[in-house]
Amino acid sequence: MAEKLYMIALSPTMEKGTIVKWNIKENESFSEGDVLCEVETDKTTMDYEATDEGTILKILIPEGGKAAVGEPIAIFGEPGEDISDLLSEEKEEIENVEEKTQIEKQVETKNTTIPKEIPENNDLKRIKISPLARKIALMKKIDISKIKGTGPGGRIVKRDVENYTAEPVRTVKEIKREYASIQVETRDEDVVIPLSDKRRIIGERLSQSKYTAPHFYLTVSVDMSNVLENRKMLNKKYNLSLNAFIIKIVANTLKKHRRINATLNNDSIIEFGRVDIALAVAQEDGLITPIVRNADKKGILQIDDELKTLIDKAKNNKLDPEEYTNATFTISNLGSFGVDEFTAIINPPGSAILAIGMIKETPVVENGEIVIKPIMKMTLSSDHRVIDGALAAAFMKDLKDTFENPILAIL
Amino acid sequence: MAIITMREALRQAMDEEMARDKNIILMGEEVAQYNGAYKVSQGLYDKYGEKRVIDTPITENGFAGVGIGAAMAGLRPIVEFMTFNFALQAFDQIVNNAAKMRYMSGGQFKVPVVFRGPNGPAEYLSSQHSQATQSFFAHVPGLKVVAPGTPYDAKGLLKSAIRDDNPVIFLESELMYSWEGEVLEEEYVIDIGKADVKKDGSDVTIISYSKPLKYAMESAEILEKEGINVEVIDIRSIRPLDEETILNSVKKTNRCVIVDESWPFVSVASHIGWLISHKAFDYLDAPVELVTSEDVPMPYNHKLELAAQPSVEKIIKAVKKVMYI
Numbered sequence: 076m077a078e079k080l081y082m083i084a085l086s087p088t089m090e091k092g093t094i095v096k097w098n099i100k101e102n103e104s105f106s107e108g109d110v111l112c113e114v115e116t117d118k119t120t121m122d123y124e125a126t127d128e129g130t131i132l133k134i135l136i137p138e139g140g141k142a143a144v145g146e147p148i149a150i151f152g153e154p155g156e157d158i159s160d161l162l163s164e165e166k167e168e169i170e171n172v173e174e175k176t177q178i179e180k181q182v183e184t185k186n187t188t189i190p191k192e193i194p195e196n197n198d199l200k201r202i203k204i205s206p207l208a209r210k211i212a213l214m215k216k217i218d219i220s221k222i223k224g225t226g227p228g229g230r231i232v233k234r235d236v237e238n239y240t241a242e243p244v245r246t247v248k249e250i251k252r253e254y255a256s257i258q259v260e261t262r263d264e265d266v267v268i269p270l271s272d273k274r275r276i277i278g279e280r281l282s283q284s285k286y287t288a289p290h291f292y293l294t295v296s297v298d299m300s301n302v303l304e305n306r307k308m309l310n311k312k313y314n315l316s317l318n319a320f321i322i323k324i325v326a327n328t329l330k331k332h333r334r335i336n337a338t339l340n341n342d343s344i345i346e347f348g349r350v351d352i353a354l355a356v357a358q359e360d361g362l363i364t365p366i367v368r369n370a371d372k373k374g375i376l377q378i379d380d381e382l383k384t385l386i387d388k389a390k391n392n393k394l395d396p397e398e399y400t401n402a403t404f405t406i407s408n409l410g411s412f413g414v415d416e417f418t419a420i421i422n423p424p425g426s427a428i429l430a431i432g433m434i435k436e437t438p439v440v441e442n443g444e445i446v447i448k449p450i451m452k453m454t455l456s457s458d459h460r461v462i463d464g465a466l467a468a469a470f471m472k473d474l475k476d477t478f479e480n481p482i483l484a485i486l
Numbered sequence: 487m488a489i490i491t492m493r494e495a496l497r498q499a500m501d502e503e504m505a506r507d508k509n510i511i512l513m514g515e516e517v518a519q520y521n522g523a524y525k526v527s528q529g530l531y532d533k534y535g536e537k538r539v540i541d542t543p544i545t546e547n548g549f550a551g552v553g554i555g556a557a558m559a560g561l562r563p564i565v566e567f568m569t570f571n572f573a574l575q576a577f578d579q580i581v582n583n584a585a586k587m588r589y590m591s592g593g594q595f596k597v598p599v600v601f602r603g604p605n606g607p608a609e610y611l612s613s614q615h616s617q618a619t620q621s622f623f624a625h626v627p628g629l630k631v632v633a634p635g636t637p638y639d640a641k642g643l644l645k646s647a648i649r650d651d652n653p654v655i656f657l658e659s660e661l662m663y664s665w666e667g668e669v670l671e672e673e674y675v676i677d678i679g680k681a682d683v684k685k686d687g688s689d690v691t692i693i694s695y696s697k698p699l700k701y702a703m704e705s706a707e708i709l710e711k712e713g714i715n716v717e718v719i720d721i722r723s724i725r726p727l728d729e730e731t732i733l734n735s736v737k738k739t740n741r742c743v744i745v746d747e748s749w750p751f752v753s754v755a756s757h758i759g760w761l762i763s764h765k766a767f768d769y770l771d772a773p774v775e776l777v778t779s780e781d782v783p784m785p786y787n788h789k790l791e792l793a794a795q796p797s798v799e800k801i802i803k804a805v806k807k808v809m810y811i
Contacts, residue, residue: 207740207771226772226810233740233771234810 077132077152077161082142085114085121091143092116094136102154104130112148130154135165204231211236273361281420288339288426288458292418295471297478299434299449305481309375317434318354318408319379324477325429326350326370327484329404332470336403338424339460353402353422354382356389363389364422366402410434416452426461430454451478487638487668495637495669496526496602496658499644500564502673504534507562510648513540513549514566514603523568524604524663550576550601554584554653557599564648567603570619570657576601577622584653585628600647602656605633606697606747607795609661613783616791618748620696623655624724625752630678631724633657635699637667639722642676650678659697681728683735687717690805691735693758694745695721698777698796702745705801714809724754732758733766740771741808745796750778775804 082092092114099105099112106128114123129151136148147165150158202219204212208231212219215236222239224231261267270278302320309315329336333346350371353364365385367378388394405422410433419430430453437450453474457467477483490498504510516523518531518541531539542549546567553565567573573580580601587595606618624631630652634640640658647654684699685706694702699720706716717735721727736742742762746755759774780794 205771206768210768232810 077150077156077158078129079135079147079161079165080111080131080149080151082114082136082144082146082148083123084144085123086116086119089116089144091141092121093141094138094148095120096138097131097134099125099131101131101134104128104154105151127151132156132158133162202231203229205233208233208236271360277361280423284421284423288421288423289460290418290421290456291459291464291467292454292456293464293467293471294416294452294454295475296437297451297453297475298439299451299478302478302481303434303449313376313379315375315379316382317410318406319375319382320481321406321408321431322352322354322367322370322378322382323373323375324481324484325404325406325474326352326367328470328474328477330371331473332466334462334466335427335457335470337426337461338403339426339458344461347403349403351401351403353399353405353425354385355405355407355419355422356386358389358392363394363399364402364405365389365394365399405429406431410451416454418454419456421456421458426458427467428456430456488671489666490637490669491663492637492640492658492665492667493524493526493663495641495667496644497528497530498669499641499648500527500530501533503645503648504530504538508538509560510562510564511538511540511556512564512566513542513553515542515544515568517541517566522566524660526658526663527566546572546575547579550579551583553599553601554579554587554597557584557597557653558587558595562598562648564600564602567601569615569660570603570605571615571617573601573603573619574622580623580629580653580655581626585626588652589628596651597653598651600644600650600654600656602644602647603658604660604663605657606659607779607784607791608659609791610786610788611784612786616784618746618779620655620657620724620746621748621753624754624757628653629725630654631657632678632722633696633724634722635684635694635696635720637665638669639676639682639720641669642674643678643722645675646678649675654678657696662697665700676722678723679726679728680723681719681721681731683717683731684720685716685718687715687739689715689717689739690741690743690809691717691719691732691739692743692745692801692805693719693721693732693735695724695754696747698745698747701796701798701801705798705805708798708802709805714805716805721758727758727761729761729765732761736762736766737769740769742770743775743777743801743804743808745777745801747779747796749781750776751781753778772808772810775808777801777804 085092095113095115097112098110105111105125107125109125110122111125112123114121130153131149131151133150135150136142142148150161152158203224204219205226209219211233212222217236217239219231222231222235225235226232306315306317306320329350336350337344337346349369351366351368352370353366355362355364365388367373367381367385370378385394385398388398402422402425404425405428407419407428408431409417410431414432415435416432417430419428421428432452434449434451436447438445439448439450455467455471500512504512512527512530517527518536518539521528521531527539550565550573553563556563584597584599587597605620607616620631620633623629630647630650632643632647632654634643644656647656684703687706692702692706702718706718709716717739719731719735721732744755744758746753748754750756755776755778759776762774763770777796777800779796782794785791785794
């Protein structure tokens with residue numbers, strides 16, 4: 076019986092592979108262990124070894140073609156076998172998938188095709204399932220490897236799919252989460268806290284950011300004397316937070332460095348025309364990032380006013396989604412916790428985040444003499460796909476200059 | 487509606503058609519003076535006379551050929567086989583002449599002949615006289631093959647068969663002749679090639695025709711009491727086959743049992759099974775099951791004779807198998 080040869084996951088995170096070379100051509104036979112083809116995965120080029128023997132009857136994905144894990148790439152069997160049925164089935168399959176992806180594209184933009192069967196342990200185990208049950212599972216996006224079949228020989232039938240209530244097919248994000256966490260054995264004294272939705276989303280988003288964006292870090296020490304003096308002066312009349320100053324200075328510097336205020340969008344980079352700065356605020360059950368929109372166009376007084384409202388709302392869980400999503404740049408300030416310096420994870424869709432440490436009286440050598448200055452260390456995490464080192468450094472230099480001479484912010 | 491026997495329904499159909507069209511003749515062994523071996527042609531000889539109701543000798547190959555020739559010459563013969571077991575004698579005429587003449591003459595000849603008579607196992611007749619021959623005829627392009635399961639369908643379908651310009655194999659069943667059913671008193675015909683949903687249901691489809699339809703209906707009734715909602719399709723016409731009705735039902739129920747009293751190998755049932763797997767594959771929750779006669783010549787011993795044929799028990803078992811219970 077001719078069978079389909081499926082693309083397998085050749086690395087843990089592989090979703091798709093490009094067939095670089097077919098070592099076994101059509102009508103050539105192979106035995107177990109032979110390298111059928113070379114597959115370029117997300118990481119490297121791997122050998123696809125045969126786990127069976129047979130003859131390649133038809134190559135479905137030619138050299139240079141891509142296939143998702145679980146998609147057929149060839150048909151093999153005995154020489155001369157009639158494979159017209161498998162081929163027409165394949166054609167239908169492709170049409171179905173195309174139709175399905177069309178629909179999915181309308182619904183969600185990011186997730187591409189769902190693999191038909193998710194291989195377990197990279198091993199394409201044959202799952203007995205009725206055609207109807209398979210169809211229902213596909214429509215409901217249920218991973219059939221999770222369903223227990225009650226038909227003859229464990230065949231999954233309609234009622235099994237209908238009675239199945241657990242999670243839909245794992246998306247790429249979820250697979251990553253599984254890789255990130257490990258199975259832990261709990262003991263009596265351990266406290267098990269179920270993951271809140273918020274915690275889960277933070278985890279997913281930040282994992283995605285850290286996995287997909289190549290981070291690099293630049294740390295700069297800033298003399299905060301002038302900012303502190305200005306603040307002290309203004310605070311005779313107002314009660315302005317340091318964060319308002321920081322946001323204002325960062326926003327105005329960002330305006331001059333458009334590439335730092337940018338994001339990667341598929342095959343293009345978007346340099347944002349707005350400067351919306353998020354400030355990470357700690358809550359009991361996680362972190363939230365309320366946003367001061369168009370901070371470059373606002374004065375410190377207004378920024379401070381907005382911040383007070385936002386932080387108040389954040390602490391009471393009253394923020395509307397539009398008040399904490401789609402910032403172009405983020406600031407995380409752990410100075411009040413006595414942290415000297417740290418690195419933060421980029422908050423998408425932004426391509427950079429500024430981590431601010433505490434202002435500390437520090438001995439500094441100035442003109443050959445040791446003087447004591449209020450020094451603040453700040454670290455920029457940048458997405459190297461968008462921002463190069465020199466660009467980030469130029470921004471940090473400008474930022475340092477502006478912090479040290481705040482009047483530059485109003486230029 | 488009047489309640490009459492299948493025998494009477496068939497007689498009415500022939501009578502009404504013969505009265506309507508003087509080109510219709512009836513021929514066969516004992517159809518005239520003896521009023522038919524199973525009394526289906528009772529009274530027709532007296533009514534239409536010896537020129538239109540003709541007794542033939544025991545020469546199936548001969549009188550089948552005469553019937554085909556008469557049809558080519560412009561008459562509309564109804565040829566009765568005392569049983570379709572004997573039609574095997576006339577197989578060459580039916581397959582090589584009746585079925586092919588219109589095609590081979592480029593449409594110059596029509597062959598409006600009906601071959602009718604009892605088909606399928608009866609009782610105590612042993613293996614040469616007790617066989618279901620539908621698969622033989624259904625195999626041949628050019629033949630229409632019809633097998634009604636109720637007196638109502640029998641009358642309407644026979645009238646359509648007589649009016650058809652092509653050879654029609656009209657399969658009755660000896661045991662069914664005395665079965666009664668409601669039949670419309672006014673004139674009606676049933677189109678060849680239209681299946682009938684004999685019972686609506688949602689859980690499983692039973693497809694059948696002719697005599698075993700009765701077992702299918704009985705099985706459905708028993709299963710109903712166990713909470714299984716059965717749909718029963720009577721295909722009525724084997725060729726042409728109403729694929730749409732079959733597929734619609736299977737798409738609804740996702741499970742199918744086909745009941746056919748012919749043998750299982752390359753049979754009407756196996757064809758329908760293939761059809762479903764081909765055109766409703768994604769709607770199937772279980773492999774299609776066949777309930778047919780056993781793949782053996784019919785035994786003479788009555789217990790074995792019954793055991794070799796489809797039965798209510800076998801149908802119920804098959805239904806439960808496709809329901810996974």
